[in-house]
Amino acid sequence: MAASTSRSQAAADKRRLILDAAVRVFARQGFHACRVSDIADEAGVAYGLVYHYFSSKDEILDTVFLERWSMLLHVIAEVDERPVAAREKLRDIASFIVDSYVHDPDVMKVIIVEVTRAANSFGRTHLAKIREAYDLIARIVAKGQASGELRTDVSPDFAALAFYGTIEQVLTGWIFELLPQTPRDTESAKVQIVDTICDGLDVIGLPSA
Amino acid sequence: MAASTSRSQAAADKRRLILDAAVRVFARQGFHACRVSDIADEAGVAYGLVYHYFSSKDEILDTVFLERWSMLLHVIAEVDERPVAAREKLRDIASFIVDSYVHDPDVMKVIIVEVTRAANSFGRTHLAKIREAYDLIARIVAKGQASGELRTDVSPDFAALAFYGTIEQVLTGWIFELLPQTPRDTESAKVQIVDTICDGLDVIGLPSA
């Protein structure tokens, strides 16, 4: 009847339904440990329908990762366009990632645990895409060094690794409940990440206090 | 005849042989992707013998991890005993881990890729053991804060995460060849890790140059 209930729209909704169910199942049981039937059950659809919308179990995870990672790359690139200090750019990126986790922990858990931190099995396919993020961050650092904001005795690549590594480690800490994650904690993490990294990168590091 | 060729000694050697072969296979193919028969083939023994020395495929990885991680915990605790500056302690720990990788990349690759960074599947079992390392590092930071060497506006737990996270990210970069790893690179990484983290932790951060 209405356009919103047309054949193709309903199909798109079902696809989304399966995708969202898959995220919950992957987050709960892990990609390898779960069965495709678990995803179908979680979504409330028949087993076969999963294969109507996706060609394989892998493709579901691919889709989940690419959807979100593309968003991240887009945000990093956009932040770098802004005419602000390098430190502020890094703060915005850290904030975006932390907020992404707070807003939807399951998706971030799946991306980190099953792709980013699983470069051996699944991440291998996406290594290039993951690397793009490192490179964009390294570029921000390089610009900061060129403008004299950041010290030059740490390579941009290394700095990007330390920056992203710290963020990922913090999210991992939350995911596995090694670190408290009250709204207060998640908010202060944004500051601590940038403070810790930047006061080691600034030409003259001064404690913020 | 000689004690070195006694029954029990020969058995211990075979066990070691299988363990070393498993490390190579895990590093090459990944824990999930390899078959137990691959390990047997690599070790040059019959399939069944693997199950004579280990009760399951999991137990092999357990053994590999625990052997090396216990060593790491021991070193961290020992370093903390030394009457030196916190920064020097962190430098020694970073050096030990980097040297471990340089000396035997396969073992470190397996531990990081299959256990440390796989907290969802396998690492879950070892979460407590992994956490011990964070806690020991956090204690070093806390002492450094108490003695006035390190700034106090970053929590020890957070600092430990940033420190270890940076190291792990660098090793991961080497493992997946995102980062150059000539002897010169690995040596300079030791310095860069500590510089990056500490000049953000020191009361007054000054570039080392």
Place this chain on the structure above:
DNA sequence: TCATTCGTTGACTCGTCAGTCAACGATAGC
């Protein structure tokens, strides 16, 4: 020399699960 022990062998079993497929049924167009 014979018997016992135990390291060693590899073919086999058995459960699991990704992916297939034939059939069903609701909607849309005629």
Place this chain on the structure above:
DNA sequence: GCTATCGTTGACTGACGAGTCAACGAATGA
């Protein structure tokens, strides 16, 4: 109302691989 389309169903298959087990044989000790 009739037919074609296509979303939907779930039982089934085929491959794969962890773990078992019965039998073998080389040291050891009597």
